[in-house]
Amino acid sequence: xxxxxxxxxxxxxGIAVWQAVVSLTxxxxxxxxxxxxxxxxxxxxxxxxxxxxxxxxxxVLIGLALGAILGGLSAIGLAxxxxxxxxxxxxxxxxxxxxxxxxxxxxxxxxxxGLGSKIAMALIIIYFPVTSSFFDxxxxxxxxxxxxxxxxxxxxxxxxxxxxxxxxxPGFASGLRLAAVYAPIGAIIGEWVGxxxxxxxxxxxxxxxAKTDLMFAxxxxxxxxxxxxxxxxxxxxxxxxxxxxx
Amino acid sequence: MRAPALHLSGTARIGxxxxxxxxxLQVGAGQWTCLLGASGVGKSTVLxxxxxxxxxxxxxxQCGASDxxxxxxxxxxAQDDLLLPxxxxxxxxxxxxxxxxxxxxxxxxxxxxxRVGLADHADKHPSELSGGQRxxxxxxxxxxxxxxxxxxxxxxxxxxxxxxxxxxxxxAEVLADRTxxxxxxxxxxxxxxxxxxxxxxxxxxxxxxxxxxxxxRPMEAPDVLQAQAALLxxxxxxx
Numbered sequence: 001x002x003x004x005x006x007x008x009x010x011x012x013x014g015i016a017v018w019q020a021v022v023s024l025t026x027x028x029x030x031x032x033x034x035x036x037x038x039x040x041x042x043x044x045x046x047x048x049x050x051x052x053x054x055x056x057x058x059x060v061l062i063g064l065a066l067g068a069i070l071g072g073l074s075a076i077g078l079a080x081x082x083x084x085x086x087x088x089x090x091x092x093x094x095x096x097x098x099x100x101x102x103x104x105x106x107x108x109x110x111x112x113x114g115l116g117s118k119i120a121m122a123l124i125i126i127y128f129p130v131t132s133s134f135f136d137x138x139x140x141x142x143x144x145x146x147x148x149x150x151x152x153x154x155x156x157x158x159x160x161x162x163x164x165x166x167x168x169x170p171g172f173a174s175g176l177r178l179a180a181v182y183a184p185i186g187a188i189i190g191e192w193v194g195x196x197x198x199x200x201x202x203x204x205x206x207x208x209x210a211k212t213d214l215m216f217a218x219x220x221x222x223x224x225x226x227x228x229x230x231x232x233x234x235x236x237x238x239x240x241x242x243x244x245x246x
Numbered sequence: 247m248r249a250p251a252l253h254l255s256g257t258a259r260i261g262x263x264x265x266x267x268x269x270x271l272q273v274g275a276g277q278w279t280c281l282l283g284a285s286g287v288g289k290s291t292v293l294x295x296x297x298x299x300x301x302x303x304x305x306x307x308q309c310g311a312s313d314x315x316x317x318x319x320x321x322x323x324a325q326d327d328l329l330l331p332x333x334x335x336x337x338x339x340x341x342x343x344x345x346x347x348x349x350x351x352x353x354x355x356x357x358x359x360x361r362v363g364l365a366d367h368a369d370k371h372p373s374e375l376s377g378g379q380r381x382x383x384x385x386x387x388x389x390x391x392x393x394x395x396x397x398x399x400x401x402x403x404x405x406x407x408x409x410x411x412x413x414x415x416x417x418a419e420v421l422a423d424r425t426x427x428x429x430x431x432x433x434x435x436x437x438x439x440x441x442x443x444x445x446x447x448x449x450x451x452x453x454x455x456x457x458x459x460x461x462x463r464p465m466e467a468p469d470v471l472q473a474q475a476a477l478l479x480x481x482x483x484x485x
Contacts, residue, residue, distance in 0.1 A: 144328055147299045151322045152391065154345030162344050166332050243332050 063122025071130030118190035137171020256307010283446035
């Protein structure tokens with residue numbers, strides 16, 4: 001069975017379970033709307049959903065791009081400089097002890113209700129996984145390659161550019177794959193705390209008006225968006241950063 | 247090319263862990279010296295010292311070349327081909343130039359690949375090559391470095407018998423007149439390629455007589471077989 005077939009079968013099974021729960025428990029539709037109603041809501045509100053999804057998607061993409069660039073550069077800087085490792089790494093680890101959610105109100109205060117605070121949330125949430133998986137890969141370069149390069153008379157900067165970075169790109173790719181799943185979380189948190197557009201905003205709005213079907217519609221849109229993003233990043237990584245073993 | 251002689255004497259340790267003591271090794275200029283010995287006796291450390299890969303190593307003694315510094319004079323080839331999997335073969339051959347910031351001479355690299363019989367494989371990635379071809383690629387990269395001193399760390403031991411014999415012939419041909427130090431576990435290889443054969447033990451070095459014929463010696467020649475048998479006997483006695 002191919003991956004998409006497995007995905008489809010799994011989705012159908014999920015919908016069947018969902019319908020069964022609705023039928024068996026008789027929950028009112030403002031608590032748990034049946035799948036058919038949600039599908040109808042998605043179709044009826046397609047323009048609205050597309051608009052808000054576009055906003056969220058833009059936040060996620062910009063956050064992802066900036067996070068990848070900043071994370072990549074940080075990892076290289078840390079790998080290149082023992083001093084940077086001593087000074088910055090404890091700070092990075094400490095920063096992970098701060099729940100990202102707790103930063104959202106501050107970011108909204110600093111950056112306002114527009115795209116900026118959401119992009120910052122997405123960036124912050126993916127920065128650590130990108131940096132740390134790339135950094136770990138940079139520090140795991142085959143010692144024999146490094147030895148050979150030194151015998152050849154290489155400078156540390158050229159070893160970094162010609163050997164350590166290319167060798168670590170698959171590690172960077174696994175960081176980016178994680179980032180593609182995390183970045184939407186950051187954007188949605190940002191939207192919950194304060195926004196006038198975006199899927200997170202739409203979900204809160206729908207929830208407040210007991211439009212549970214619309215909330216589900218937004219949720220499903222977000223999930224599909226995240227899956228597509230992950231698939232696209234995965235494909236791009238396979239084409240550019242991964243390499244066949246051997 | 248005028249290849250220098252090498253010398254290494256003294257005691258080496260990693261931290262408090264002694265590797266070898268009281269060693270006095272001379273490697274003749276422009277010839278193949280084979281270094282044998284049990285695992286853990288410090289053969290690889292000898293190569294690392296000559297290669298300048300002294301991280302964590304402490305040598306109380308001397309290590310150098312007859313014409314001065316070893317820096318920039320040494321090329322290294324190991325059991326693992328160490329080809330970079332993301333680069334085509336020709337760029338692997340040119341990696342030394344790139345790492346030094348020299349202008350990569352593609353024509354020269356293709357010429358070297360032709361010499362080792364890989365002219366048709368220049369644009370292939372290492373994963374598309376057989377083990378023997380990859381090791382030829384590593385030899386091409388070593389040749390491209392064009393250094394008077396070549397350190398070989400069991401470069402043929404992972405190859406099948408036929409490929410190994412071919413690689414020995416090829417290496418003896420293309421590395422002629424250089425100072426070659428070959429670390430090997432294979433008495434047959436030493437008997438074919440050694441213009442001098444030395445066994446390293448914890449007690450010091452033992453010289454072994456070699457056939458008086460040019461290398462690569464045919465492996466079926468009586469004196470080569472005899473040398474191989476004598477070497478094996480001596481290795482067993484020392485083990």
